[in-house]
Amino acid sequence: MTMDIKRLQNESLTDFKIRICSNKAILNLTWKDVADVINKETGQTFGESAYRKWFNSFNDGLEYANENNVTDSEAIQELKEKTKDFEIAKIQYQDQTREYRALLRHEARLDNLLKKMLDSIKDEINTNKPLEWVKPIYHKGSKGALTLLLSDLHRGMKTDNHWNKYDEDIFYERLNQVTQEVLEYKKLTNADEIHVFELGDAISGSIHRMTKIKETENAVESTQKVAEALSELLSVLSNSFSQVHYYNVKGNHDRVAARKEEEVRTESFHSFIVWYMKARLENHKNIVFHDNELDSEIIVAEIKGNYYFGVHGHLDSLGKVVQDLTMMTRKFAKAIFMGHYHRNYENEIHGVDLIMNGSFGGTDDYAKDVRLTSKAHQKLLWLDENGRKATFYLTFNK
Numbered sequence: 079m080t081m082d083i084k085r086l087q088n089e090s091l092t093d094f095k096i097r098i099c100s101n102k103a104i105l106n107l108t109w110k111d112v113a114d115v116i117n118k119e120t121g122q123t124f125g126e127s128a129y130r131k132w133f134n135s136f137n138d139g140l141e142y143a144n145e146n147n148v149t150d151s152e153a154i155q156e157l158k159e160k161t162k163d164f165e166i167a168k169i170q171y172q173d174q175t176r177e178y179r180a181l182l183r184h185e186a187r188l189d190n191l192l193k194k195m196l197d198s199i200k201d202e203i204n205t206n207k208p209l210e211w212v213k214p215i216y217h218k219g220s221k222g223a224l225t226l227l228l229s230d231l232h233r234g235m236k237t238d239n240h241w242n243k244y245d246e247d248i249f250y251e252r253l254n255q256v257t258q259e260v261l262e263y264k265k266l267t268n269a270d271e272i273h274v275f276e277l278g279d280a281i282s283g284s285i286h287r288m289t290k291i292k293e294t295e296n297a298v299e300s301t302q303k304v305a306e307a308l309s310e311l312l313s314v315l316s317n318s319f320s321q322v323h324y325y326n327v328k329g330n331h332d333r334v335a336a337r338k339e340e341e342v343r344t345e346s347f348h349s350f351i352v353w354y355m356k357a358r359l360e361n362h363k364n365i366v367f368h369d370n371e372l373d374s375e376i377i378v379a380e381i382k383g384n385y386y387f388g389v390h391g392h393l394d395s396l397g398k399v400v401q402d403l404t405m406m407t408r409k410f411a412k413a414i415f416m417g418h419y420h421r422n423y424e425n426e427i428h429g430v431d432l433i434m435n436g437s438f439g440g441t442d443d444y445a446k447d448v449r450l451t452s453k454a455h456q457k458l459l460w461l462d463e464n465g466r467k468a469t470f471y472l473t474f475n476k
Contacts, residue, residue, distance in 0.1 A: 083115050091120065099133040209313040211362045214320055220270030222462035223381055224319075226260060227275050229390070229417025229456070230329070232439035233307070234282035234300035241451045242440035246303075252438060252474050253307055256456060257314055259472050264318060267460050267468075271321040273381055274312065277417040277435060278329025278390030280304045280351055305354035312355070312365055322365045325377045326352055329418065330392040372407060377415075382463045384412040391418030391434070400427040412465045420445060421452040422471075431466065433457065440474070 085094045098115055109126035117123060236245045281300045316322045328348035359365050370377055377388030387403050394402065400414060413431035420437035440454030458470040
């Protein structure tokens with residue numbers, strides 16, 4: 079048991095540490111005991127190696143001074159340098175401890191969110207009917223492929239202004255409208271396969287303020303609801319199209335961390351959505367989920383022999399996105415799809431189409447207040463071996 083050794087009156091901290099370390103053998107102390115004694119007196123939490131290294135450095139300096147007849151002032155300066163090194167090490171240790179505790183808080187939050195998600199999924203699967211799948215009949219002479227762009231669903235957002243009204247009921251109304259119009263355009267184009275690009279921000283950005291348990295629960299519930307809605311959409315499509323391909327990237331509104339500077343790039347509520355959908359649709363044999371092999375925030379898809387890229391848009395500049403993605407992937411795309419900007423925009427750069435999708439959720443109060451209103455819409459593209467044949471605008475009433 080470590081003896082209770084106190085710091086003497088008027089004894090400096092440095093003198094106290096030197097006395098304990100110098101008399102370690104006399105006091106019958108191990109280096110762990112030394113650390114316990116000094117930490118108890120100073121309130122620090124250093125391990126034995128910190129004090130052992132410090133004292134060894136002190137002894138080296140003392141031995142050098144004796145061998146070279148160093149003056150008192152020089153010895154004091156040497157001691158100050160060693161003390162400075164120790165203080166630097168102490169600060170570095172404190173910083174590392176603080177970062178580690180932040181990481182533990184982050185992991186605890188993730189564990190809590192995942193547990194709530196799993197509980198919600200169990201309830202959903204137990205109360206919902208299984209999603210039925212009947213193998214569709216392949217139609218000879220099918221032409222091209224349809225590509226549905228879904229972006230900025232913002233499930234959980236509520237707004238009611240002159241330009242837009244959006245809430246939970248309207249979310250489902252719009253998604254049902256998208257489903258029905260896609261099936262109508264399937265008949266018109268005679269396309270037998272469909273590629274669904276989910277381009278991020280599936281849930282509302284209000285989850286950024288997850289400082290209360292209620293806000294965390296709302297974010298988890300919203301994530302689970304949108305995952306179920308997208309699963310039902312793909313289920314319906316898989317009963318009409320011979321092949322359904324699903325791609326996704328996360329946006330900037332669905333991160334786990336409450337603060338942007340705490341964000342871990344690969345951790346997002348969006349990841350939970352995809353995980354849920356794969357489990358929910360595992361019996362639908364004609365649905366293919368495509369993982370992003372190059373980067374979690376860049377889709378690289380091959381459709382009818384051509385490459386197409388997909389990004390959310392928050393990391394990209396409109397004037398550089400075509401050049402950047404071409405150089406990063408070393409591939410030449412027919413088109414690049416993106417969301418984020420909540421408006422219709424298209425451009426062509428060196429033969430590559432830049433196609434911006436609209437906002438599913440539409441104009442919210444923030445956009446209204448900064449005078450950035452826009453029409454709520456999504457896009458459905460008809461593609462073949464030569465590229466884009468047509469664009470169908472799926473426009474919603476406000």
